[in-house]
Amino acid sequence: MLYYLFEYLDKTLDIPGTGVFQYITFRSALALILSLMISTIYGKKIITFLRNQQVGETVRELGLEGQTQKAGTPTMGGLIIIIATLIPVVLLTKLNNIYILLLIVTTLWMGTIGFIDDYIKIFKKDKQGLKGIFKVIGQVGLGLIVGSVLYFHPGVTVREKSSTPITFNQTENVISQIPVEHKSTTTTIPFTKNNELDYAQILKPFTDDYQNWAWLVFIPIVIFIITAVSNGANLTDGIDGLAAGTSAISVLALGIFTFISGNIILSSYLNVMYIPNSGEMTVFIAAFVGALIGFLWYNSYPASVFMGDTGSLTIGGIIAVLAISVRKEMLLPVLCAIFFAESASVIIQVTYFKYTKKRFGEGRRVFLMSPLHHHYQKKGYHESKIVTRFWIVTILLAIVSIVTLKLR
Numbered sequence: 001m002l003y004y005l006f007e008y009l010d011k012t013l014d015i016p017g018t019g020v021f022q023y024i025t026f027r028s029a030l031a032l033i034l035s036l037m038i039s040t041i042y043g044k045k046i047i048t049f050l051r052n053q054q055v056g057e058t059v060r061e062l063g064l065e066g067q068t069q070k071a072g073t074p075t076m077g078g079l080i081i082i083i084a085t086l087i088p089v090v091l092l093t094k095l096n097n098i099y100i101l102l103l104i105v106t107t108l109w110m111g112t113i114g115f116i117d118d119y120i121k122i123f124k125k126d127k128q129g130l131k132g133i134f135k136v137i138g139q140v141g142l143g144l145i146v147g148s149v150l151y152f153h154p155g156v157t158v159r160e161k162s163s164t165p166i167t168f169n170q171t172e173n174v175i176s177q178i179p180v181e182h183k184s185t186t187t188t189i190p191f192t193k194n195n196e197l198d199y200a201q202i203l204k205p206f207t208d209d210y211q212n213w214a215w216l217v218f219i220p221i222v223i224f225i226i227t228a229v230s231n232g233a234n235l236t237d238g239i240d241g242l243a244a245g246t247s248a249i250s251v252l253a254l255g256i257f258t259f260i261s262g263n264i265i266l267s268s269y270l271n272v273m274y275i276p277n278s279g280e281m282t283v284f285i286a287a288f289v290g291a292l293i294g295f296l297w298y299n300s301y302p303a304s305v306f307m308g309d310t311g312s313l314t315i316g317g318i319i320a321v322l323a324i325s326v327r328k329e330m331l332l333p334v335l336c337a338i339f340f341a342e343s344a345s346v347i348i349q350v351t352y353f354k355y356t357k358k359r360f361g362e363g364r365r366v367f368l369m370s371p372l373h374h375h376y377q378k379k380g381y382h383e384s385k386i387v388t389r390f391w392i393v394t395i396l397l398a399i400v401s402i403v404t405l406k407l408r
Contacts, residue, residue, distance in 0.1 A: 002091045003027065021092075024259070024279050028286035031088040035287040039084035039294025046083075047298060047305045050074035055122055064369075064377050073303060076118045077295060078311020081244075082111045084291035089284050097280045098155040099325050102146055103318060109145075110230060110317035113138040114309035129309065139230055139317075143223030146321055150222065151215045157181040158327070159264070159274040181276060185214045187327045188273060190334070190404040196273065197330075225329050226320040232339030233316030235346060235371045239383040240303040241296055242373060246338045246394045247315045248292040253335055253398035254322045255285035260405070261326045270405050273327055281322065288318060301384045335401045338390055345372040 006021035020026050051074045086107060093100045117130035150156050159181045185199040199221065200214035207213060237243035260266045262279020295311070298304040307315075319336065323329045333340055349370040357363035368378035376386045 001095075003094055024262075024282050027092045027283045028255075031092050031283050031287040032290040034088040034091070035084045035290030036294045038087055039080050039291045040297050043077075043080045043084070043294060043298055043305075046080050047074055047077070050076055050305065055118075064374065070303070073306055075122065075306040075308040076115065076310050077299065077305035078111065078114060078307040078309070078314055080295050080298075080305070081288075081291045081307065081311050082107055082314060084294055085284070085287045088287040088290070092287075093283045094280055097277055098149065098153055099278055099281045100284060102149055102321060102325070103281065103284050105145065106142060106317045106321045107314055109138070109142050110314040111310055114311065114313040117309040117313075135313075136227065139227040140223050142317060143226045144219065146226065146324065147215070147219035147222035150324065151183075151185065151218050154183075155277065156183070157276055158184045158186060159276055185218045186273070187330060190331050190401075191408060193408045195408060221329075222324055225324060225332065226317055228343070229320035229323075229332060229336060229339060230313050230316030232336065232343045233319070234309060234312040235342040236339055236373070237307055237309075237312035238342075238371055238373050239377070239387060240301040241299050242387045242390060243307065243312055243315065244292050244296045244299050245387065245391045246336075247319065248289055248296065249391065249394045249398050250319060250335050251285055251289050251292065251322070253401050254319065254326070254328070255282055255289065256402055257328050257331075257405075258282050258285060258322065258326050272405065275326060278326055281325065285322065301387070331401050331404065334397050337397050338394055342371040342373065345370040345375065 003021055006018045009015045010018040010022070055074055055076050086104065089100065089104065095101070113130070113135060117135065120126050121129040186196050187199065189195045189197050198214075199217045200211050202217050203210035203213055233243055233247065236246065259279060259282045260270060260272060261275045262277065262282065264274050267274040292315075295305075295307065299307065316339070320329075320332070323332050323335075328335075345367055348366050352366050353363040367375040369375055373383075373386050373390070377383060
């Protein structure tokens with residue numbers, strides 16, 4: 001809203017200094033500061049409210065050190081992240097931008113699913129929370145919305161150079177190419193030179209009209225990515241500061257990709273896909289990072305609040321939509337490797353246990369406990385050390401991801 005106010009003041013009244021709101025960098029910095037202030041200052045009030053409402057965590061007995069001390073710690077702290085993100089976004093972004101609208105819908109959609117899950121656990125005294133099938137239906141529903149909008153909405157385009165050369169200055173014989181915006185299901189393949197893959201090509205062997213049927217591939221891929229990343233973030237949220245810290249690092253790296261992809265000069269220089277209007281997501285990312293860091297103020301060991309599924313499902317959904325929107329979803333296994341390692345540890349543990357129980361009559365385990373962070377807890381590592389080392393790994397992977405801009 002402030003964006004439109006200052007745009008009016010600049011263009012109508014020509015008040016000096018109001019034009020600064022046109023710059024994404026300025027609004028991103030302001031969003032970061034504002035979200036950080038909201039999450040740290042008002043986060044304490046939200047935690048107090050949750051404690052007064054007896055919204056405390058029910059801890060399952062897993063035989064982990066320090067586990068019993070966590071009982072009663074307020075949960076649903078993801079509300080802090082959601083509020084601290086959305087307020088700066090509403091104030092500082094172009095609300096008619098399709099990418100911003102998608103991210104707001106994602107935040108509210110996944111936040112609602114997580115809130116229902118936490119509500120059932122706390123107030124209905126059901127440790128299982130929302131049944132898994134309903135979570136999956138919610139994730140698939142969001143995937144359908146995001147995939148359909150990204151595929152069908154006329155405002156979602158990419159810009160590539162035309163193969164028709166045009167001479168702008170005949171005296172100097174300078175040749176350039178016409179930039180052309182068009183709908184596309186193209187994505188980026190990391191670590192390769194000609195690093196673009198069109199999902200529509202998957203259908204090429206089956207039909208000559210494959211471009212018009214590309215949604216049959218694109219939308220299911222979007223659904224899979226959103227489901228996988230949101231569940232990965234949910235599993236990672238198991239010890240103090242782990243999910244919030246690793247997510248903040250990953251989102252910050254995505255912010256660099258978003259800013260470059262939405263800037264025609266930088267994208268041309270780095271030879272990456274230019275996505276018109278996507279740069280506005282940088283403001284959302286800045287607000288989101290500020291909210292995560294502010295939440296980490298209270299969630300670091302020993303945690304004063306847990307994010308619950310309200311926060312973890314929201315975080316995963318936002319990261320997935322951001323990556324898909326800037327056509328960097330193939331980088332997620334690197335950038336969010338911690339999420340995938342946590343998910344893989346659970347899948348391996350359950351699969352191997354069922355297999356050995358069927359074959360030998362006794363279930364066996366690969367890990368001492370899953371998800372992966374509990375395995376290290378069982379080995380005697382303090383959770384602060386586990387979290388710090390997982391952060392370091394995420395930083396290294398974020399750097400590797402950013403390096404892919406030039407390393408091909």
